[in-house]
Amino acid sequence: MCAEDQYPNSDQDHCLSKVVTFLACGDPLGMVLACTALGLPVLTAGALGVFVKHRDTPIVKANNWALSYILLISLILCCLCSFLFLGHPNTATCILQQMPFGVIFTVAISTTLAKTITVVLAFKVTTPGRTMWQWLLSGAPSALIAICSLIQGTFCAVWLGTSPPFMNIDAHSEPAPLIVMCNKGSAMMLYLSLGYWVSLALLSFTLAFPARNLMLVFCSVWITFLPVYNSSKGKVTVAVEVFCPLASSAGLLGCIFAPKYYHILLRSERNILQRLRSKPLWGKINILGGVCVCIT
Template structure:
């Protein structure tokens, strides 16, 4: 030909370079292999968490459930159930509503989960420090001061989300260059600074919970969960630290898939590490979940030199 014409963004040139053909619109759909896997994992783990919540409610009067503030355990399990459902917002054709809900729902639910873990670890610390002189510690425990951590931290997250939505909210975007012959529909986060501020805030909560749990890991309690809390926070931080470089090195649907995988992995770490050992004792070793076992264990420890 005497003159070449460049195809528009919505088209691509065929192999003979003689015609422009429409690009195929694609996104992380439910009928994609990855979409199916993530959907099954999301619904499966959410159902499993609901079962664990049912086990805790059924055995709510046993020592292992009462040991570390059962009401905080209920809040954490309910929040983790919703966290497992978060990936469903990332699957399917993006819309303005789902783009806004993706990051804000993720940030809000994980803030509640991490602040609940922080409240649980702080409860353990205050409970064992109450034997030392100090009316302030006793007042903090009686007034259930650790429980106020959850609404305070959640309110800060709401403020961050409000600033994000007011300045540069997420929106639907099209990527016509990452994959030949395809237009990828995805959610643009709007303000990358706001997104990383939320991740940084969640990281701060996780590190704070880890430090407090690490400090209380050796406190003498038959059902002290501080070690499990510390390890769960360590795994949580490791997942999201690994997520950032991989997230920036991918494009299109793979980028969305990486974020979904990170949400599922970090939530699974909280559920498995914190509640796995408790469910093991409740369901498989019920003889250890009794006051008689606690008395025998305490007596044996007191006899050690």
């Protein structure tokens, strides 16, 4: 029998000291995740630049440029938060992995929910002056984002006050190395936070049938996260924590913005108000999930 920081040799007649290890950017797996976590923010920043450059075009206006800006910026921050999971963890990074990231990711999901509600109401409203029309023109979508983020912030505050994450050494997952990783502190708060994200995504899925592909991607990623996370060990656990936010962020970026960029960059002749008013193209913009209301 050896101590926790030791392991037996092949002949099992002597104890050897375990080597401390963690998911570093220099590891093959860590390098792939780091490149992805760096490439996605660059791609998202380019997408934001395209939206800013073409902010006066009908497609950008029809897709609520303010909510689109919020969503793109939050996705950039979410991807950059993945670097908190790479490298040698400490108390500060363990807390930052869950608290700020949880709020930022909630902003992204709640913005998607606000865009979905706006799309649904836009197609229901036909007469200016109605209550739902006033909701569209007011700051209600931004208020919804603030409320959803405040709820997540409350969860994080309770998590931090009762059982905050901390640095831990895992001596049992693998025989030879000592794996330095973050302990979540409270598994209940982790699942509560995750369940809140999935609930917002399911609400968006329920409200708008055209958003089914987007929300199915998101829900599939995070529902799969639970069994994979609980069954993985060591560095693989950290890799799963990095992969899921990156995959869901890429899904949000691709499903929401890729069709818009296709029309903005490759079919710019269609990005004209007169063309958008034609029936065939109007139907295509509807499918893309744009808020096709009268642009003033």
